[in-house]
Amino acid sequence: xxxxxxxxxxGLLLLVLFAGMSKAEGIRDHTRPKHEQGTQVSPSQAMDLTxxxxxxxxxxxxTWVRLAALIDDMGQTLSAELCSPDAMLIQKGQxxxxxxxxSKSSIYSARINQLLWQENCLTFSARLPIKPAxxxxxxxxxxxxxxxxxMAIPKEAILEEGDQQIVYVQxxxxxxxxxxxxxxxxxxxxTQVLNGLNMGDRVATFGSxxxxxxxxxxxxxxxxxxSESPHAHHHH
Numbered sequence: 583x584x585x586x587x588x589x590x591x592x593g594l595l596l597l598v599l600f601a602g603m604s605k606a607e608g609i610r611d612h613t614r615p616k617h618e619q620g621t622q623v624s625p626s627q628a629m630d631l632t633x634x635x636x637x638x639x640x641x642x643x644x645t646w647v648r649l650a651a652l653i654d655d656m657g658q659t660l661s662a663e664l665c666s667p668d669a670m671l672i673q674k675g676q677x678x679x680x681x682x683x684x685s686k687s688s689i690y691s692a693r694i695n696q697l698l699w700q701e702n703c704l705t706f707s708a709r710l711p712i713k714p715a716x717x718x719x720x721x722x723x724x725x726x727x728x729x730x731x732x733m734a735i736p737k738e739a740i741l742e743e744g745d746q747q748i749v750y751v752q753x754x755x756x757x758x759x760x761x762x763x764x765x766x767x768x769x770x771x772x773t774q775v776l777n778g779l780n781m782g783d784r785v786a787t788f789g790s791x792x793x794x795x796x797x798x799x800x801x802x803x804x805x806x807x808x809s810e811s812p813h814a815h816h817h818h
Contacts, residue, residue, distance in 0.1 A: 620750075620759035621797040623789075628756065633789035635752060638779045641734040643769035644726055647671060651680060651723040657714065660692070661707040662723045669704040671727045672697065678708045679724040682716055690714060694725070734772035735779070739787045740765065741794055750793045752784040758793050761785075 623633060651662040660680055664672065674694050681689045692708040699705075708723075740763070741748045747765055750758040763778030779785070786793055 619800075620753065620757055621793060621800055623756045623758065623793060623796070625756065627792075628789070631789035631792050633792075634787045635784045636736055636739065636787055638733060638735055638775065638781055638783040638785060640731050641769075641772045642731050643729040643734060643767050643772055643774060645671060645729055645768075646770045647723075647725040647727060649723050649725075650683075651721045652719060653714075653721060657717075658712075659707055659709045660721055660723065661705060663703055663705045665703040669702075672704055672706055672725060676728075677726045679726070680708070680710065680721045682714075682718040683720060683722050684718075685716070688714065688716060729767050729769060732767060732774040733779070733781060734769070734774045735785055736771060736787045737768065737773045739785045739790060740773060741790060748794070749779070750786040750790050750797075751779070752786065758786060758797070760794070760797060 623631075627633070645668075647664070647668045649662050649664055651660040653660050660678075672694065674697060676694050678692050678694060679689050680692065681687075690710050690712075692710050694706050694708050696707045697704060735749065739749050741750075747763050748760050749763055751761045753759050761778055764776045766774035766776045768774070
């Protein structure tokens with residue numbers, strides 16, 4: 583075989599290889615979600631959904647630890663026991679809310695004034711500023727634990743996608759693009775964002791489920807060059 587024939591054969595092999603790669607790329611383009619396209623929400627849809635946007639910015643994160651408490655015979659000091667890892671979060675001076683389990687209309691505020699560790703359990707108490715008018719023995723304790731200030735977004739903005747967490751970022755007016763994020767501390771209202779968002783990004787909270795449904799619907803639509811819809815009925 584001459585050198586010229588060898589070059590021709592190599593050239594043909596390269597052409598076949600590149601053609602196969604291009605075809606594979608085309609197939610992947612049809613099957614994978616096109617995150618860069620996103621989806622559009624009209625002003626009327628946004629109004630119907632009460633679509634809400636928030637800006638990614640630093641927030642004060644709080645964890646609320648909820649548990650049952652009992653009031654003493656004097657009717658003014660509440661005590662509770664906690665044996666979970668959350669016990670490590672409890673400290674003197676932290677604010678608590680207390681209310682009877684059958685009525686949240688009467689909420690009392692106090693601060694933790696005593697801690698007692700016994701093995702892996704913590705018993706703590708808080709003295710109410712006034713005696714409750716109700717004669718309830720049992721109360722619900724909500725301990726408010728400050729966690730610090732972090733870049734965070736409302737937890738309603740975060741959608742679970744298997745092992746991924748997704749938020750919808752507005753890049754232009756009414757145009758939203760799905761963005762994977764990694765989260766950290768989870769507070770009562772806000773969740774820390776470790777990466778995936780920049781300060782000042784506008785993300786959807788209420789209404790994000792609709793945006794997600796619209797995006798997925800558009801992502802699975804068959805392309806115009808396919809001869810048969812994936813949802814077409816087959817007859818045997």
